[in-house]
Amino acid sequence: MTADDVVVLVLAAGRSRRFGRDKRTARLADGRPLLAATRESVSRTYPLQRLILREGEGPASLGLSPSVPYWRVPSSIREGLGTSLGHAVRTACLDPELAHCRALAIWLGDMPWIAPATSEALLTQARDDTILRPTHDGQPGHPVLFGRTFWPELSNLTGDQGAHELLVRHRERCHHLPVDDPGVLRDVDRPQDLDRSSLRP
Secondary structure, eight states: OOGGGEEEEEEEOOOTTTSSSSSOOOOOTTTTTTHHHHHHHHHHHHOEEEEEEEOOGGGGGGOOTTTEEEEEEEETTHHHHSHHHHHHHHHHHHHHGGTOOOEEEEEEEEOOOOHHHHHHHHHHHHTTTEEEEEETTTOSSSOOOOOOGGHHHHHHHOOTTHHHHHHTTTGGGGGEEEEEEGGTOOOOOOOGSSSSGOOOH
16 A cells, blocks of 8 residues: 555544643653654654544644644543544544545554654555554554454444454454564553653563
């Protein structure tokens, strides 16, 4: 696939409860806001992306350019990663600008350390009818790329477990790509995680 065949959903509608405050604008050790840094990582490989935010929010309120494409998760929808993801994929299925896309990538908004080489390797291996996930030292990581075949099932997700159930159900169609990149396992749950040097897979 080419980069234009994939849309990246950057999930940033969570409540940061373990972090203790809104982590999306918290500063990394290099001074960049977390969500902005994640978007930089995405943009190095994937030009087509949608930022998933809470109702009432926009990119500017998080220190991003107002031109960043985004969708909101309505407050009437019960909280949970799976619920937010399901709503986002339903929106993607109905978006005429994405009708040509053959895959979507699920990228968590607190994962800014994924290497460009990993993104490019995933892109070259992506297929319409497969699920592709990077692994590091045998551990599955992110982002996860879902071929268009799986979008209808993704759109029906609810709850807090994300796409885990779908990955189990289609384990024979889920391909793992080993990468030498600990960034696929590293997210930010607590303030000390903002310093990359302190993180461990």
